[in-house]
Amino acid sequence: MRALHSLLTQKGYVEPETIDRIIETYETEVGPHNGARVVARAWTDKTYRDWLLADATAAIADMGYSGRQGEHMVALFNDDMVHHMVVCTLCSCYPWPVLGLPPVWYKSAPYRSQVVMQPRSVLAQFGVTLPDSMQIRVWDSTAEVRYLVIPQRPAGTEGLDTESLAKLVTRDSMIGTGLALPAQSLGLSRRDT
Numbered sequence: 001m002r003a004l005h006s007l008l009t010q011k012g013y014v015e016p017e018t019i020d021r022i023i024e025t026y027e028t029e030v031g032p033h034n035g036a037r038v039v040a041r042a043w044t045d046k047t048y049r050d051w052l053l054a055d056a057t058a059a060i061a062d063m064g065y066s067g068r069q070g071e072h073m074v075a076l077f078n079d080d081m082v083h084h085m086v087v088c089t090l091c092s093c094y095p096w097p098v099l100g101l102p103p104v105w106y107k108s109a110p111y112r113s114q115v116v117m118q119p120r121s122v123l124a125q126f127g128v129t130l131p132d133s134m135q136i137r138v139w140d141s142t143a144e145v146r147y148l149v150i151p152q153r154p155a156g157t158e159g160l161d162t163e164s165l166a167k168l169v170t171r172d173s174m175i176g177t178g179l180a181l182p183a184q185s186l187g188l189s190r191r192d193t
């Protein structure tokens with residue numbers, strides 16, 4: 001990023017302040033907290049869930065998240081039968097408006113090759129073990145399509161509002177290398193037990 005920054009400004013293509021503003025936007029405003037809000041809404045609002053399934057680009061834009069690398073979004077819903085994982089085997093395509101900039105491992109050659117061949121061993125490296133009965137589907141981002149995994153809603157979260165639910169939705173859970181956090185991670189006192 002630094003080298004590109006120098007090149008663009010030295011050539012006079014872009015004002016340094018413009019680049020700084022773009023980087024700051026992706027570091028502070030755009031990030032996985034955007035995607036987490038989409039997931040939390042999908043967990044609590046059946047109509048929104050259906051919209052996300054039918055036209056993820058429009059449903060996500062309704063939350064205010066659109067733009068570069070988010071023009072053609074597809075939402076992948078995890079359930080008891082299927083777990084979805086996302087990769088870009090060619091490079092590092094990633095849904096910026098909902099997840100921000102990709103983590104280093106997402107762009108690494110080992111992840112890009114292994115997740116296709118051995119998704120379960122990749123999941124194990126992330127500390128995730130799924131039942132053998134669960135099918136794992138790996139989705140390869142293309143030049144246009146970007147995927148957002150909608151993880152399963154954790155048990156025991158029935159009474160939570162969307163703001164609390166969003167805190168359970170990690171970046172990795174929206175790539176498929178992780179699961180949503182358990183309700184206990186919010187430090188809830190379980191009144192029903």
Ligand code: FE
Pocket residue numbers: 088089090091092093094141
């Ligand atoms: Fe790519």
